[in-house]
Amino acid sequence: MTIAEQERVRPEVTGATVLEATGVTMRFGGLLAVNDVNLTVREGEIVGLIGPNGAGKTTFFNCLTGLYKPTSGQVRFAGLPRKPAKAIRPKKGQTVEAVPVPPLEPLSPLPPKPRAVVRAGMARTFQNIRLFANMTALENVMVGRYCRTSAGALTSVLRGPKFHREEEATRARAQELLDFVGLGRSAEHLARNMPYGDQRRLEIARALATDPKLILLDEPTAGMNPQETRQASDLIFKIRDSGLAVVVIEHDMRFIFNLCDRVLCLVQGEALIEGTPEEVQSDPRVIEAYIGTGEDEEDDVDVQDAHVQDTTVADEEGRS
Numbered sequence: 001m002t003i004a005e006q007e008r009v010r011p012e013v014t015g016a017t018v019l020e021a022t023g024v025t026m027r028f029g030g031l032l033a034v035n036d037v038n039l040t041v042r043e044g045e046i047v048g049l050i051g052p053n054g055a056g057k058t059t060f061f062n063c064l065t066g067l068y069k070p071t072s073g074q075v076r077f078a079g080l081p082r083k084p085a086k087a088i089r090p091k092k093g094q095t096v097e098a099v100p101v102p103p104l105e106p107l108s109p110l111p112p113k114p115r116a117v118v119r120a121g122m123a124r125t126f127q128n129i130r131l132f133a134n135m136t137a138l139e140n141v142m143v144g145r146y147c148r149t150s151a152g153a154l155t156s157v158l159r160g161p162k163f164h165r166e167e168e169a170t171r172a173r174a175q176e177l178l179d180f181v182g183l184g185r186s187a188e189h190l191a192r193n194m195p196y197g198d199q200r201r202l203e204i205a206r207a208l209a210t211d212p213k214l215i216l217l218d219e220p221t222a223g224m225n226p227q228e229t230r231q232a233s234d235l236i237f238k239i240r241d242s243g244l245a246v247v248v249i250e251h252d253m254r255f256i257f258n259l260c261d262r263v264l265c266l267v268q269g270e271a272l273i274e275g276t277p278e279e280v281q282s283d284p285r286v287i288e289a290y291i292g293t294g295e296d297e298e299d300d301v302d303v304q305d306a307h308v309q310d311t312t313v314a315d316e317e318g319r320s
């Protein structure tokens, strides 16, 4: 039995709030890409973000992660520090999981620097793979880890004992994360030579290397075959079980409805419905939104049939 099948009965999520978006609106000139959208994400929760093409999912994601400053509204994140370098570093002997969730702090109206957001405990992956193609898998993950190390430029140039100690710790943690995502044996493989599904998992390992409280995944299964999709689903459950909050954008409805505790459906920049997967997939407006876009019938079938099917997609389906 896969983890996906075991998790059908969703545990009640009682964790602290790690992210709160209120009235987020984003305009590009005359185009209202996101209109007054709210979202709360708790520790240990998987939240799905769905909607037809152009619904505003990525734009909303970019507002959540501080990449865009919303035209109006506010995003607050538990852990965004006023002094990024020190705020959520664990004390000696304290594991990362044991660090209490700090109070919510606004991401806006002052847009934070991306590095500050990462240090505060928010990590993301992108729709298109953005690995360092000519670096090994291990090196890619080590790069993600550097936001948690303290060696400055001078220490790195001089390569003294402190540098070597930190480098060893970084290497060990990177290997641990590769093991966690199932790529332990590929540590020395060049990223560009790895199979597509492994590259996606490597991106997740690199994001996890920043010790996030919240990880946002933008279409993590895009282009994956059915087996890779199942593995991605199991990996996301594993991440959730380690105490993180997860937000996922995905077009694969079966994947989303089997994975998530809650789903927010955006249509033309507005929140159409937010609820449990069961509530969302049975809402006729959601089905209509997909049909109404003129997207192919597969999407329609996906929404309606997702409740009777597993994340297992028929093996004959190829990569999209």
Ligand SMILES: Nc1ncnc2c1ncn2[C@@H]1O[C@H](COP(=O)(O)OP(=O)(O)OP(=O)(O)O)[C@@H](O)[C@H]1O
Pocket (backbone or CB within 6 Å): 028, 031, 033, 051, 052, 053, 054, 055, 056, 057, 058, 059, 060
């Ligand atoms: N930087 C930008 N400048 C101008 N318009 C933009 C920009 N980014 C997105 N848009 C527009 O905002 C709307 C929402 O786009 P967005 O990419 O957020 O949708 P999406 O739901 O993520 O779509 P998809 O599922 O196709 O990735 C679209 O009409 C898009 O053309």
